[in-house]
Amino acid sequence: MPSAQPNSKRKLHLANSSSRKKAKIEHRNADELPWKTVTRPFEAGMGGDDGIMELEEVEGVEVVYETTDGGRVAKFNVLGEKSDDDEVEQEVEHESDEERDDSPILVDEILAFDSENLLPNWYKYSLHPQLSRALHAKSFLSPTPIQEVALPTALAGRDVIGVAQTGSGKTLAYGLPILHHVLSQPKPSPKTKRPLSALVLAPTRELALQVSSHLNALLNHFEEFSSEKTVKKSSNPATTDGKMPTKKPPPHVSVAAIVGGMSSQKQRRILDRGVDVLIATPGRLWDLMEDDDTLARDLKNIRFLVLDEADRMIEAGHFAELENILRLTLRESAEDQIPTEFDDDGEPIHVEEEDSKEGIKKDDLQTFVFSATLSKDLQRNLKKRSRSKGSKKHYKRNEAPASTLDDLLLRLDFRDPNPEIIDLSPVGGLVSTLQEGRIDCLIADKDVYLYYFLLRYPGRSLVFLSSIDGIRRLMPLVELLNVKAFPLHSQLEQRQRLKNLDRFKNTANSVLLATDIAARGLDIPAVDHVIHFQIPRSADTYIHRNGRTARAMRKGFSMLMCAPDERRLVKALLGSLNREESEIPEMAIELSMLDKLKARVQLAKQIENTQHKIKKTNHDRNWMQETAEALGVDLDSDFISDSDDETKLSNQKRKAKDAKMAALKAELKRLLSQPLIAKGISTRYITSGSRPIVDDLLAGELNESMLGLKKAEAGSDVAVPKKKAKRKEQWKKKQKDKVKETKKAKAED
Known part of the structure; x- marks a missing residue:
């Protein structure tokens, strides 16, 4: 077979610059280069009669272009053997490298951590040193009750179903065992794709991103620590030669979140690189899996499966993709597998397959289910009127049965025949550090009472x-009243949702107007008050809403705004929690202040209604004209004439409306500038009147928004009923007894 021409050669392997300096260079023509014949790969479609007769390649050649009168000419330099002088020069360089102390850092040197003395409460769990160091750096000196009970079982490889109050540390209860397992494995090679080890499913985007940030926070501390030591080691200018430091190596553990509202292409690239721990919402994960069979195969071999806030994901009409994802995690037992080998007696031989990388069985799956509520009775929609006991229940044709938590547990592929069930939920769903209050008012007056509460x-x-x-409706109203407020609901773009959350976290006196997407799992630091402006539809939603405050044993306050039409709903809500309506006391309201606030709210509503009408009229007219232009249709003459007439009259009307709007805004500005003075306060002499404020003013205890009222916490204006106080004491005692019983059972085992 004749050889191919030089212009059909496949590629040239170029030597690096450091080799060029220390090698003999031989100039040759293209035909004199040391070509090597290579086989044609069938995978690339080059294995048949495709017109290519032969492929050749060459190594150790440098291409140099020189400019001549005839144009640019390529010359080939063959890099030969190193001379004796070059070897001596390299030895000298090697000696100087030893003097620079540029040796790599040992992992053991970084991970050395005295957890027995620094973290005595965590030492018994024998966590990876990296995790112990991160826990100490973040001042997590003791495990929470749910972590103390769940960690021994989870680290032993058993399945766990955990129920605990909001803010109790459920994320680390399942996150620490997962990270401990992955960190204990050899660090993956950057040239190979990481195998997926854990899948965490969450009901909302915000919760998935929060779980990802919590787990990465434990890992990033180690990465920062190791980077600092690397910088110190290589800080000598002689070692860097004025160049940038070496590229940061890939992390030991990769944690990523896959949620909707963000670029799916970027998320696909993250999955293609490989992820150890994947946190995802079911909807976006299923969308990516429909176009990626590799991801579906990875789910069949995961080591951990976590359902965070599991009860939310099984509500009727939610997360239809969840069942499809759970089916992929189901694995055949040894009895269900089709045997491939038989012994001499014809009996099937079942061979246990093992993963050579991790040394674990392929069907070894550990499942965690965590939530603050796992009772299907709490998920009942209270707004649906219950049928009478004597009436028969009729189902519509093709109506699917309501999904329950029991159905979910049956669909999960528990490897453990008896999963460990840990129930540390508080009595009545009430956290011990949470105070509750109630305001009874008309629906039309809720805006005024909310404004009063925010100022008070x-x-x-x-x-x-x-x-x-x-x-x-409420957002522009509170903005006109100079209240810093941010919206959060499902129709906002994901970027705007995260931006509003950050603003709320970083603003001291602010309001977050949110739907129930913010009720699950969000850990917002220092939320002082949770206000139920509208009554939740189910008891578990009420519990999760309250869980946004009073987290991690901090104080919090929950206020229920109840209209007369909502009394029945509130009674059913508390009945589901085995509580009485009288257990939530009514808040004391300063009625003299309330009357002054009504004028502000009514004026703000009038301005908002006027602005809304103007915006709606302009929007409808512009939409009609833009649609007609896009379709190439001429508008009716009546519409045009009406528009012309309106245009002629619009100048006069617009001036009148603008003047009226300016007057209303000026009046509202005047009312907002006036101080709110409580009844009995003298505006001339602060030492006189029935309510002197001199002492409070000097002590700095005066409410700046409402003169005459002291600075106070919301819970100080409600009286705790004796029955409620008794319930709290019972709950505390029950919590201590549960922990003692669990420890005793572990010791006996």
């Missing part, structure tokens, strides 16, 4: 509404 008790307030329309 400054702080971060999370206001829950059941509908997006309610947020859109």
